[in-house]
Amino acid sequence: MIELKREELLISQLADLLVNDKHIAVGAASPIPGAAALLAKEEAKLQNNRIRVTILHSNKYNNFTDGARELFDCAAQGRIDTFFLGGVQIDGEANINLVGTGSYTKIQKRFPGSFGSALMYFVVPQIILFREEHSPRTLVDKVDFISAPGFSDENIYRPGGPKFLLTNRALFKFNKQKKRFCLLKIHNNESLENIIKLTGFKFDVDDKITNMSIPNKTRIDILRNKISYMVSEFYPEFADKIWGV
Amino acid sequence: MKQFDELSLLEIVDEVKDGDLIGIPADYSGVPMMFTKELIKKGVKDLKLYCLPLTTIQGDMLIGSGCVSEIEAAAVTLGEFGLAPRFSEAVEAGHILIKDSTCPALHAQLQATEKSVPFMPLRGVIGSDIQKYRKDWQVIENPMKCSGHKNEQILLLPAVQLDVLIFHAPCVDKNGNIQIGRRRELATLTHASKKVFVTTEQILDIDFFDNELSAATCLPALYVDGISVVENGAWPCALPGVYGQDNDEIKKYSIAAKTQKGFEEYMQNYLFN
Numbered sequence: 001m002i003e004l005k006r007e008e009l010l011i012s013q014l015a016d017l018l019v020n021d022k023h024i025a026v027g028a029a030s031p032i033p034g035a036a037a038l039l040a041k042e043e044a045k046l047q048n049n050r051i052r053v054t055i056l057h058s059n060k061y062n063n064f065t066d067g068a069r070e071l072f073d074c075a076a077q078g079r080i081d082t083f084f085l086g087g088v089q090i091d092g093e094a095n096i097n098l099v100g101t102g103s104y105t106k107i108q109k110r111f112p113g114s115f116g117s118a119l120m121y122f123v124v125p126q127i128i129l130f131r132e133e134h135s136p137r138t139l140v141d142k143v144d145f146i147s148a149p150g151f152s153d154e155n156i157y158r159p160g161g162p163k164f165l166l167t168n169r170a171l172f173k174f175n176k177q178k179k180r181f182c183l184l185k186i187h188n189n190e191s192l193e194n195i196i197k198l199t200g201f202k203f204d205v206d207d208k209i210t211n212m213s214i215p216n217k218t219r220i221d222i223l224r225n226k227i228s229y230m231v232s233e234f235y236p237e238f239a240d241k242i243w244g245v
Numbered sequence: 246m247k248q249f250d251e252l253s254l255l256e257i258v259d260e261v262k263d264g265d266l267i268g269i270p271a272d273y274s275g276v277p278m279m280f281t282k283e284l285i286k287k288g289v290k291d292l293k294l295y296c297l298p299l300t301t302i303q304g305d306m307l308i309g310s311g312c313v314s315e316i317e318a319a320a321v322t323l324g325e326f327g328l329a330p331r332f333s334e335a336v337e338a339g340h341i342l343i344k345d346s347t348c349p350a351l352h353a354q355l356q357a358t359e360k361s362v363p364f365m366p367l368r369g370v371i372g373s374d375i376q377k378y379r380k381d382w383q384v385i386e387n388p389m390k391c392s393g394h395k396n397e398q399i400l401l402l403p404a405v406q407l408d409v410l411i412f413h414a415p416c417v418d419k420n421g422n423i424q425i426g427r428r429r430e431l432a433t434l435t436h437a438s439k440k441v442f443v444t445t446e447q448i449l450d451i452d453f454f455d456n457e458l459s460a461a462t463c464l465p466a467l468y469v470d471g472i473s474v475v476e477n478g479a480w481p482c483a484l485p486g487v488y489g490q491d492n493d494e495i496k497k498y499s500i501a502a503k504t505q506k507g508f509e510e511y512m513q514n515y516l517f518n
Contacts, residue, residue, distance in 0.1 A: 057273065069430060107336060111328065112320040155398050
C-alpha cells in the first residue's frame with residue numbers, strides 16, 4: 001500500500017466533488033483546493049471531458065485578462081460553478097468569519113480579512129468550505145463576525161451558497177432547507193464520537209455515513225508526477241513541503 | 246518636447262502628502278517597494294491606504310513604521326507566510342482604523358469614479374457584518390422595472406477618488422505609455438486617482454502603439470503625472486512576467502516582524518543597508 005500524506009487525501013476528496021463542474025475557480029491561500037481543481041481537470045481530460053480551472057494566484061493557470069475584478073464579474077454572471085472559501089470560524093448555519101475573534105470593535109485576534117467572500121458566497125452555486133483544522137475553536141456555534149452569511153432572505157439575490165464543508169477529519173454536506181450541516185464521511189482513523197466532541201455546532205449524521213475514500217494508484221500518480229509541478233508554479237512552499245518539488 | 250516627465254524617486258516621494266488617500270496595488274500587480282522604502286524614510290504620516298483589494302508586505306511595513314492612520318481593504322496578509330503581523334497588532338491595539346471591505350466592493354467604488362457617477366451597485370454583501378459596520382454604504386430596493394428582480398435589495402457603494410497612486414511597471418515606451426499586461430486593475434486604480442506616478446524597470450526606445458499587442462496591454466501616458474526608472478523596484482515582491490517574489494526575504498520579514506522590536510531591527514537593515 002502506498003503511503004499517503006494527509007494533504008493528498010484532502011486533495012483527492014475535494015477532487016471527487018468537482019467532477020460535474022465546467023469552471024472551477026480558486027482564490028487566495030488555497031494550495032489544496034488549487035491542486036484538487038487541477039487534478040479534476042487532468043482526470044476529466046482522460047475521460048475526454050473539459051473542465052476549466054482558474055487559479056487566481058497563478059500567472060499560467062489563470063483565464064482572466066481583464067484585471068482582478070474579472071473573477072467577481074465572471075462569478076456574478078454565473079460562469080463559475082465551484083469556488084472555495086475558508087474561515088477562521090465557521091458556524092452551524094454556515095456563516096463564515098475571516099476577520100477575527102472577539103467583538104469587532106474590540107477585536108482579540110485579527111486575521112487578514114474577508115477577501116471576496118461577501119460576493120462569491122452569494123453567486124457561485126457550489127461553494128466548498130475548506131478548513132483543515134477541525135476543532136471547537138474553528139467550528140463554532142456562532143461566528144464572532146459574519147464575513148458572509150450562510151443563507152439570505154428571499155429578497156436578496158442568492159443563486160449561490162454552501163454545499164460542502166471539508167476538514168482534515170470529516171466531510172459535511174449543507175442542507176439549505178434545514179440550515180444545518182449533515183456529516184457524510186469521516187477520516188479513516190476517526191470515530192463519530194470524536195467528531196461530535198471536536199465540532200462546536202450541532203449537526204445531523206447521514207444514514208449512509210462512510211469513511212473518506214482512498215485515491216487509487218492512477219490518481220496518486222497524476223497527483224505526484226504532474227499536479228505537484230503545476231502547483232509549484234503558484235504555491236512553491238506547499239509543493240516543496242508535500243512533494244519536494 | 247519629451248512626451249512625459251521623468252522624475253527622480255525622491256521627487257515622486259515628495260508628491261505624497263501627510264493624510265493622503267493612497268492607492269495600494271495587490272501583490273500580483275506590481276508593488277512599488279523601492280518607493281515605499283523612501284516614503285518610510287521620509288516619515289510620512291496619517292496615510293489612508295486604499296488597497297485594491299489587498300496588501301501584503303507593503304501595507305504591513307507602512308503600518309509598522311507608523312505612517313498609516315486608516316486602511317480600507319479586503320485583506321492584509323503575507324500569503325503563504327501567514328498573517329501580516331504589524332497590521333494585526335495595530336488593529337488589535339486600536340492604533341489604526343480598518344474599514345473592512347470585500348474585493349468586488351473595492352473595485353466597484355473605483356469603477357464609479359472611472360465613470361464619474363456618484364455610486365455603484367453591487368450584489369451580495371447584504372446580511373454580512375462587513376455591511377453592518379460600513380455606515381458609508383446604503384441598501385435600497387431595486388428601482389428598475391425592466392432589469393434585476395422585483396423587490397430585490399441591493400447595496401450601493403460610494404465613488405472613491407484617490408489622492409495619489411504609485412505602482413511599479415515592467416517597462417515604459419518613449420512616449421511614457423506604461424506596460425501593464427493583463428493587470429488591468431492598475432488601469433482602474435489609475436483612472437480613479439488625482440495623481441499617478443509610476444516606477445519602472447526601464448524606458449524602451451519604442452512606441453507601444455506601433456503594435457496591436459503592446460497597445461492593448463498598455464496604460465496610456467495621458468493618465469500619468471511622472472515616471473522614474475527604478476531597477477528591481479518591486480523587490481522583494483514579484484513583478485509579473487519579469488521576476489518572482491523573493492520567498493526567502495518575505496519569510497525572513499514574516500518572522501522578524503512578529504514583534505515590534507524584531508520589525509524595527511529588520512527595517513533598520515532594510516532601509517539603510
